[in-house]
Amino acid sequence: MLEIQNLTKRYGKFLALDNLNLHIDKGEIFGFVGPNGAGKTTTMRITCGLLKATSGTVLVDGVNAITNPEDIKRKVGYVPDFFGVYDNLKVMEYMEFYGSMYGMSKEDVDEIAEGLLELVNLSDKKDVFVDTLSRGMKQRLCVARALIHNPDLLVLDEPNSGLDPRARFEMKEVLKNLGAMGKTIIISSHILPELSEMCTSIGIMEKGHLIASGKVDEIMQKSKGSQPIHMRAIMDGYDTEEDGREFLSTLLREQPNVEKVTYTEDEVLIAFNGNDAEAANLLKGLVERNVLVSNFYREKEDLESLFLEITGGAKE
Amino acid sequence: MKKKFRINPIMKKDMMVGARSIKMSFAIMGINAFLTLIVLFVMATNSMVGGMSGYDYSSLSYLFLALGCVECGLLSLIVPIITSGSISGERERQTLDIMLTTPVSPFSIALGKLGSAMMVVMMYMITSIPVMAIAFVLGGMSWWALLGLFGMLLYLGVYVGSVGVFCSSVVKKSVMATILTIVIGVAIITITFVILTVGLGVKSYEATLNNANNITVGATPMIMMLNPYSPLVDFFIRTMSSYSLYDLIKETGTLSAGYSKIYQAWIPISLVLNLLVSFGFLKLAARNIAVTRNKRRK
Numbered sequence: 001m002l003e004i005q006n007l008t009k010r011y012g013k014f015l016a017l018d019n020l021n022l023h024i025d026k027g028e029i030f031g032f033v034g035p036n037g038a039g040k041t042t043t044m045r046i047t048c049g050l051l052k053a054t055s056g057t058v059l060v061d062g063v064n065a066i067t068n069p070e071d072i073k074r075k076v077g078y079v080p081d082f083f084g085v086y087d088n089l090k091v092m093e094y095m096e097f098y099g100s101m102y103g104m105s106k107e108d109v110d111e112i113a114e115g116l117l118e119l120v121n122l123s124d125k126k127d128v129f130v131d132t133l134s135r136g137m138k139q140r141l142c143v144a145r146a147l148i149h150n151p152d153l154l155v156l157d158e159p160n161s162g163l164d165p166r167a168r169f170e171m172k173e174v175l176k177n178l179g180a181m182g183k184t185i186i187i188s189s190h191i192l193p194e195l196s197e198m199c200t201s202i203g204i205m206e207k208g209h210l211i212a213s214g215k216v217d218e219i220m221q222k223s224k225g226s227q228p229i230h231m232r233a234i235m236d237g238y239d240t241e242e243d244g245r246e247f248l249s250t251l252l253r254e255q256p257n258v259e260k261v262t263y264t265e266d267e268v269l270i271a272f273n274g275n276d277a278e279a280a281n282l283l284k285g286l287v288e289r290n291v292l293v294s295n296f297y298r299e300k301e302d303l304e305s306l307f308l309e310i311t312g313g314a315k316e
Numbered sequence: 317m318k319k320k321f322r323i324n325p326i327m328k329k330d331m332m333v334g335a336r337s338i339k340m341s342f343a344i345m346g347i348n349a350f351l352t353l354i355v356l357f358v359m360a361t362n363s364m365v366g367g368m369s370g371y372d373y374s375s376l377s378y379l380f381l382a383l384g385c386v387e388c389g390l391l392s393l394i395v396p397i398i399t400s401g402s403i404s405g406e407r408e409r410q411t412l413d414i415m416l417t418t419p420v421s422p423f424s425i426a427l428g429k430l431g432s433a434m435m436v437v438m439m440y441m442i443t444s445i446p447v448m449a450i451a452f453v454l455g456g457m458s459w460w461a462l463l464g465l466f467g468m469l470l471y472l473g474v475y476v477g478s479v480g481v482f483c484s485s486v487v488k489k490s491v492m493a494t495i496l497t498i499v500i501g502v503a504i505i506t507i508t509f510v511i512l513t514v515g516l517g518v519k520s521y522e523a524t525l526n527n528a529n530n531i532t533v534g535a536t537p538m539i540m541m542l543n544p545y546s547p548l549v550d551f552f553i554r555t556m557s558s559y560s561l562y563d564l565i566k567e568t569g570t571l572s573a574g575y576s577k578i579y580q581a582w583i584p585i586s587l588v589l590n591l592l593v594s595f596g597f598l599k600l601a602a603r604n605i606a607v608t609r610n611k612r613r614k
Binding site: 048049050070073074076077078080082083084085086088089093097098100101102103145 | 322325326328329332333336337406408409410411413414415416417418419420
């Protein structure tokens with residue numbers, strides 16, 4: 001569905017995108033993750049035909065967004081991070097306005113808009129003025145608007161920013177439904193746990209580079225090895241607490257896959273480079289060496305940890 | 317298959333949004349109240365001058381000139397205000413980006429914005445007909461004069477409106493766009509006038525040096541054809557008297573036959589030239605709208 005090849009974008013001397021390559025299959029919900037200024041929005045805006053690339057190719061369903069920005073507009077629906085309203089325009093009129101921008105007749109827009117408003121749970125608001133809607137409702141309306149011309153690709157730039165938890169949940173449900181309908185969606189967000197729940201694949205960007213991409217499970221699996229283990233042990237029978245810690249540190253470092261051992265105030269943090277079975281073996285080995293383990297758990301892998309780890313801000 | 321006529325969607329939306337605004341009602345009321353005050357003032361003055369002999373109805377035809385000039389002045393102030401927020405407002409609301417992701421071209425966006433401003437201008441004009449009609453009923457003006465005036469006002473609206481849309485595409489703040497529109501308008505008027513004055517001054521100096529009785533006018537006054545108010549001036553002169561701008565130019569000096577023909581057709585030539593300038597401003601506005609695509613977002 002989306003094929004990005006060697007995409008580069010410069011703003012004067014600033015290199016926003018540096019030879020970006022990305023492939024997204026039809027029906028995927030792709031999550032863009034990255035710190036501010038990483039190049040997510042630039043990539044999205046080029047894909048929508050809003051921005052000219054310095055070089056490279058962006059193919060949406062075979063159509064080049066760089067050379068045919070006008071053709072791409074019928075294939076892509078765009079939801080920006082900020083929802084602007086028109087005073088004195090009702091929800092249905094708002095949909096009709098954007099439908100007419102695509103050359104659709106009022107009858108066609110009305111028919112399609114009814115279904116879309118139902119999809120985003122706004123069918124009871126169609127005669128309400130847009131500026132009276134809550135922020136969450138406006139954002140869902142914006143999604144419905146972006147789908148009015150039935151695009152192949154839906155691009156959402158931080159659609160959940162500034163939304164309260166309930167509005168975020170409702171938005172997530174809408175996007176899940178769209179995913180179930182087979183729409184290809186690109187979504188960028190700073191709320192990483194939600195992305196991991198919604199997306200089938202993710203791309204992590206930093207300084208204009210795509211530093212990791214693939215299916216969420218695959219990326220999580222890759223990162224699984226670096227999830228730290230938190231452990232507590234009763235180290236009685238040593239002259240000093242320091243002696244007990246020394247013994248345990250030495251013992252742990254002798255175990256396979258243990259990279260680093262650090263002590264916090266009341267627990268041991270083990271940087272462990274192994275899978276769950278190997279972690280279980282570590283516990284078994286400690287018990288066999290008569291270490292009284294009172295607490296042993298592996299930090300749950302999540303997108304946030306993965307993101308911090310890959311972008312160099314991993315939790316210590 | 318015959319292509320179905322469609323109203324520019326941006327113009328349609330803006331008209332709908334504008335019509336629901338209380339501001340428009342107040343503006344229509346304000347304009348008509350102002351025009352009515354002028355009529356009352358002229359009639360009161362006429363009554364005082366006439367004294368026992370009553371009204372001098374023929375002089376009431378000057379109401380047409382007074383109301384026409386006031387409408388031109390109001391239009392020159394109102395249209396920049398209407399159009400100043402046309403593009404900058406969309407940019408502030410961040411709806412311009414969404415518009416640019418649709419198949420509607422930047423030029424259509426600019427045209428739609430001008431069109432909606434023109435619809436507002438037409439609304440102001442139509443609501444002022446009853447007040448303007450006093451000049452016809454009492455002053456004996458013809459309906460053609462009224463239609464001509466409306467045509468001129470529409471032309472002026474298009475000109476000022478396209479400058480306004482252009483300025484709105486250049487600056488971010490609506491207030492700045494309004495000021496810039498007025499500054500550009502004043503600059504065009506001043507520059508054309510200065511060039512005309514200097515040109516005729518040089519011709520006059522040359523004539524003095526050559527001991528000639530008359531100056532050869534030549535092409536110098538043509539610069540005034542680029543002054544957006546010159547066709548209006550010619551229109552008012554022609555309507556209120558048997559004179560025209562051509563006659564005034566002719567009295568300034570000698571004219572060749574070729575130039576005479578051009579100056580006789582002052583209104584159509586000037587209208588075409590200024591409408592081409594308007595088109596140029598709209599094209600520049602469209603370019604500015606499209607250029608936003610290449611700016612880095614902060």
